[in-house]
Amino acid sequence: MSKHPHLVALGARIRAVRESKGLSQEGFAAEVGLDRAYYGGVERGERNVAALNLIKIAAVLDVEVGDLFPPTSELQRIKGQ
C-alpha cells in the first residue's frame, strides 16, 4: 500500500484529531484495540484501513466517521497531486 493521496489525507485528519486530544499513537492505538505499528501506518496513509476499524477509531476519537474523510471536493482536488 503505497501512500495513496486519499489515504494520506485521511490519515492526516485522524492524526490531527488525535493530537488535538493530546494522545500518543501508542496509547491511542491501544485504546482502539489496534497494533501501534499498524496504526502508525494508517496515520501516514500507508494503510487502506477497513470500515470496522474506521468506526472504532472515530468512536474513540469521539467524532463522526464522516468527519475523518475529507469532503469529496477536496478528494477530487487531491487526485491531481
Add this chain to the structure above:
Amino acid sequence: MSKHPHLVALGARIRAVRESKGLSQEGFAAEVGLDRAYYGGVERGERNVAALNLIKIAAVLDVEVGDLFPPTSELQRIKGQ
C-alpha cells in the same frame, strides 16, 4: 465476515442511494470497478470494505463518504442489536 451490525447499516445506506438512482448492483459495481458478487456482499453487510473502495463508491454515487456512514449515535444504538 459475519454481518456485523455496523456493516449492515453501512450497506443498507449504500443500497438506498444506489436504488434511488435506479442503478442495478451489477451495473453500478462495474462503474465503480468492483466485482458484482463482492459488491453485493458489501450491501448485505457481509464485507468489511476498505477505505479506498468506500471513497470510490461515494464518488460514483455522488455523495460524501460521511453520508454513507450512520452517525455514531445510531451506531451506538445498533450495538445492542
Add this chain to the structure above:
DNA sequence: ATGCTTTTCCGGCCACGGCCTATGAGTATC
C-alpha cells in the same frame, strides 16, 4: 406459466489488511 433481470450464494484463488517483534531516529530531561 415463461421469460428476463436482478440478486444471492457457492466454490476457489491471490493479494493485501492487520498483528507482532524488533530496530532506529528524534526530542527532552536529569
Add this chain to the structure above:
DNA sequence: GATACTCATAGGCCGTGGCCGGAAAAGCAT
C-alpha cells in the same frame, strides 16, 4: 553521557479483503 518518551520502518505471519466463474433464487413483467 544516560534514561525515557514518541514516532518511523522493516520483515514475517495469518486471516480476510477482493476477484472471478457459475448457478440457484427471487422479483417483475408479459
